[in-house]
Amino acid sequence: MNEIVQKVLKGDQRSIARLITLAENNDDIATKAMRDIHPHTGHAQVIGITGVMGSGKSTLICELTRLYRKQGKTVGIIAIDPTSPFSGGALLGDRVRMMELAMDEGVFIRSMGTRGMLGGLTSAVYDVVEILDACGKDVVIVETVGVGQAEVDIIKIADTTLVVVIPGLGDSIQTLKAGVMEIADIYVVNKADRSGVEQTIAEVESLVDITCSGKDRKTPVLPTIAKQSKGIDVLLQGIDDHRTYLEKTHIFEKQRRLRYEAELVEIIRKQLMSFIFDESTVKERIDDLLDQIERKEIDPYSAAEEILGKILK
Amino acid sequence: MVERKIRVLVAKPGLDGHDRGAKIVARALRDAGMEVIYTGLHQTADMIVEAAIQEDVDVVGLSLLSGAHMTLFVDVAKLLKKKGLGEVLIIGGGIIPEEDVPKLQKEGISAVFGPGTPTEKIVEYIEQNVKR
Numbered sequence: 258m259n260e261i262v263q264k265v266l267k268g269d270q271r272s273i274a275r276l277i278t279l280a281e282n283n284d285d286i287a288t289k290a291m292r293d294i295h296p297h298t299g300h301a302q303v304i305g306i307t308g309v310m311g312s313g314k315s316t317l318i319c320e321l322t323r324l325y326r327k328q329g330k331t332v333g334i335i336a337i338d339p340t341s342p343f344s345g346g347a348l349l350g351d352r353v354r355m356m357e358l359a360m361d362e363g364v365f366i367r368s369m370g371t372r373g374m375l376g377g378l379t380s381a382v383y384d385v386v387e388i389l390d391a392c393g394k395d396v397v398i399v400e401t402v403g404v405g406q407a408e409v410d411i412i413k414i415a416d417t418t419l420v421v422v423i424p425g426l427g428d429s430i431q432t433l434k435a436g437v438m439e440i441a442d443i444y445v446v447n448k449a450d451r452s453g454v455e456q457t458i459a460e461v462e463s464l465v466d467i468t469c470s471g472k473d474r475k476t477p478v479l480p481t482i483a484k485q486s487k488g489i490d491v492l493l494q495g496i497d498d499h500r501t502y503l504e505k506t507h508i509f510e511k512q513r514r515l516r517y518e519a520e521l522v523e524i525i526r527k528q529l530m531s532f533i534f535d536e537s538t539v540k541e542r543i544d545d546l547l548d549q550i551e552r553k554e555i556d557p558y559s560a561a562e563e564i565l566g567k568i569l570k
Numbered sequence: 571m572v573e574r575k576i577r578v579l580v581a582k583p584g585l586d587g588h589d590r591g592a593k594i595v596a597r598a599l600r601d602a603g604m605e606v607i608y609t610g611l612h613q614t615a616d617m618i619v620e621a622a623i624q625e626d627v628d629v630v631g632l633s634l635l636s637g638a639h640m641t642l643f644v645d646v647a648k649l650l651k652k653k654g655l656g657e658v659l660i661i662g663g664g665i666i667p668e669e670d671v672p673k674l675q676k677e678g679i680s681a682v683f684g685p686g687t688p689t690e691k692i693v694e695y696i697e698q699n700v701k702r
Contacts, residue, residue, distance in 0.1 A: 270623050270624060270654075271653075271654065273624075273627075274623055274624050274626035275623065275626055278577070278626045279624065281572050281573075281575075281680060282575075283573060284571055340605075341600060342602070343601075344600060344601045344602065344603045345575070345603040346575075346599065346600035346601060346602060346603045346604045346605060346606065347600060347604065347605045347606065348596055348597065348600045348606050348608065349605060349607045350607075350608045352607055352608070352610070352621065352625075353608060353609060353610035354610075355611055355623075356610055356613065359617045359621055359624075360616055360620060365623075365624055366624055366693060367624060367625065368605075368607050368625060370575075370605050372573070385609075392573045504601055524683055557592070
């Protein structure tokens with residue numbers, strides 16, 4: 258077994274951090290290491306947190322983590338922020354609200370840029386969840402980028418998905434009926450000390466009434482004030498209840514299988530893309546074809562067919 | 571397809587509450603294609619080093635305007651080395667008297683950028699000196 262894997266399994270912070278970097282960079286060392294990591298996974302409870310920008314996701318995570326720590330559970334946190342489509346750089350600021358957790362050895366926080374992925378996650382997130390799981394974290398919390406309506410990939414990876422809304426979004430909740438508002442296992446109405454909270458809760462609940470009619474589980478709507486640590490214990494209980502529900506109904510296994518499927522598809526996509534675009538001759542050919550497309554000598558579909566045809570031959 | 575990105579931790583040690591400079595630098599580094607992790611204000615050396623470990627950064631940028639740089643910058647540099655992160659490039663910024671710069675460099679803070687430094691200069695320095 259790889260030396261770095263051995264250290265990761267022992268919980269060595271630097272090795273965990275380094276392996277995450279290698280996975281993010283699509284490095285061959287990580288690809289090999291993940292083979293040895295995989296058999297040690299499956300223990301951690303994975304919680305996804307998504308919601309609009311400024312809804313208090315990071316602060317909620319900080320509070321949830323503090324409670325988990327009181328229960329003696331160790332926590333891994335993956336905080337994802339958008340990568341600039343122009344520079345490829347990213348400003349990762351979620352840590353600011355979690356710094357008080359920094360000195361706790363039972364907590365590992367990693368900030369990641371989306372690096373071109375849409376859907377609110379980043380390509381390496383599956384690997385990072387497995388790494389944190391294998392190094393022994395009891396709970397892994399994944400924070401998506403601040404979402405609009407369509408960034409729903411978090412459900413592919415989380416056992417329990419929390420959708421955070423805040424008062425004052427008003428009618429926008431109605432418009433969110435599709436997409437983000439469909440994926441919640443629990444709705445969190447954060448900043449519940451703000452005016453209009455009753456209306457927000459009522460709106461979300463009426464949405465739940467529609468989407469959950471005829472189902473055996475009604476999605477809970479839980480108010481919190483993360484900044485004042487209020488409502489966090491009830492939220493944590495809600496997460497545990499959902500986990501129990503998943504296990505009782507055997508949805509748990511189905512969900513985990515879906516996660517592996519999403520991961521597998523993502524790996525194939527990544528490798529296929531690098532296979533196609535690593536071929537330097539293809540890059541030249543693409544430039545050629547772009548010229549032809551501009552001159553209307555060829556259409557984009559035929560151009561794509563030509564490139565793929567060459568590779569798949 | 572290996573895609574390496576320079577990762578930088580931008581940190582504000584100690585009690586000084588002014589982070590405009592740190593934020594401007596953070597933004598400039600992002601615009602240069604780097605991944606910048608910002609810690610926020612009032613960080614201890616332990617917190618900064620722990621963040622540097624978990625985030626596996628190539629560079630730690632420290633900003634200080636309170637005058638305590640000789641203690642706080644040096645504390646961070648020493649602790650980084652102690653934890654085995656001697657490879658990490660450490661740079662500083664803020665109000666640092668010129669006579670202190672050589673002393674800081676001796677302690678492992680490779681470069682100090684004062685007010686008015688064009689951000690391109692910082693980007694260039696990192697790109698040329700980062701160990702990877």
